[in-house]
Amino acid sequence: MSGTDGSQGSSPIVVILGRQGSGKGTQSDLIVAEYGFVHVSTGDMLRAAVAEQTELGRKAGELMDRGELVPDDIMCGIVADRLGRTDVVEHGVLLDGFPRTTPQADALESITADRGGIDVALNLDVPVDEVMRRMLDRGRSDDTVEAIERRLALYEEQTEPLLEWFAARDLLAVVDGVGNTDEVFGRVREVLEGVLARR
Ligand code: AP5
Ligand code: MG
Numbered sequence: 111m112s113g114t115d116g117s118q119g120s121s122p123i124v125v126i127l128g129r130q131g132s133g134k135g136t137q138s139d140l141i142v143a144e145y146g147f148v149h150v151s152t153g154d155m156l157r158a159a160v161a162e163q164t165e166l167g168r169k170a171g172e173l174m175d176r177g178e179l180v181p182d183d184i185m186c187g188i189v190a191d192r193l194g195r196t197d198v199v200e201h202g203v204l205l206d207g208f209p210r211t212t213p214q215a216d217a218l219e220s221i222t223a224d225r226g227g228i229d230v231a232l233n234l235d236v237p238v239d240e241v242m243r244r245m246l247d248r249g250r251s252d253d254t255v256e257a258i259e260r261r262l263a264l265y266e267e268q269t270e271p272l273l274e275w276f277a278a279r280d281l282l283a284v285v286d287g288v289g290n291t292d293e294v295f296g297r298v299r300e301v302l303e304g305v306l307a308r309r
Contacts, residue, residue, distance in 0.1 A: 124205070
């Protein structure tokens with residue numbers, strides 16, 4: 111987490127984690143407005159592919175509507191490619207929705223190894239009943255009760271273990287995600303200021 115490991119001179123690599131509906135996208139908009147990182151949301155990238163009816167979109171759309179995950183090899187390829195682009199290299203990146211599985215986290219670790227590694231993973235902590243309420247109010251096409259239940263089950267099974275993965279590397283910062291958007295952002299900012307000051 112400091113410049114002594116070679117991160118000085120390279121741009122920040124920040125991950126935002128949290129249950130579906132915990133506010134990752136909402137906080138990401140505020141973070142990029144303040145810090146200028148490039149927002150890389152794998153969910154948004156997949157939804158764009160669905161809208162454009164690309165081959166990836168055709169494969170992913172059906173999985174997403176059922177609340178299933180898109181296979182790791184596809185996701186890791188997309189993210190590796192995106193992180194190699196100039197804007198990310200220059201401004202740093204906020205990864206939203208990736209990694210979501212341990213193989214994805216391992217892939218991210220190797221993709222970022224030669225640029226100082228991951229700086230921090232912010233985990234927005236919001237209880238299940240609250241995220242359910244938020245998603246049902248939002249009404250995205252995959253916000254049906256069945257798909258939400260499947261996504262939350264996959265979260266417990268595949269994504270929650272990542273909290274340990276990040277904690278073991280001293281990269282995890284848990285942020286209370288309950289409260290209004292500005293209150294949550296205040297907590298996020300406090301963590302980021304500390305992390306950026308130590309680079
Ligand atoms: P993705 O788009 O990442 O969806 P998700 O993980 O289900 O998360 P959400 O976007 O639903 O929630 P969010 O945390 O961003 O919350 P938001 O800010 O919107 O992924 C979609 C699908 O793509 C996956 O299911 C999978 O199929 C596939 N996929 C994506 N990445 C993948 C990967 N790496 N590997 C494999 N498959 C992948 O907030 C939710 C609502 O709450 C909003 O309405 C918001 O206005 C409201 N809200 C936000 N903050 C607050 C607050 N503080 N108080 C009250 N309401 C709030
Ligand atoms: Mg989102």
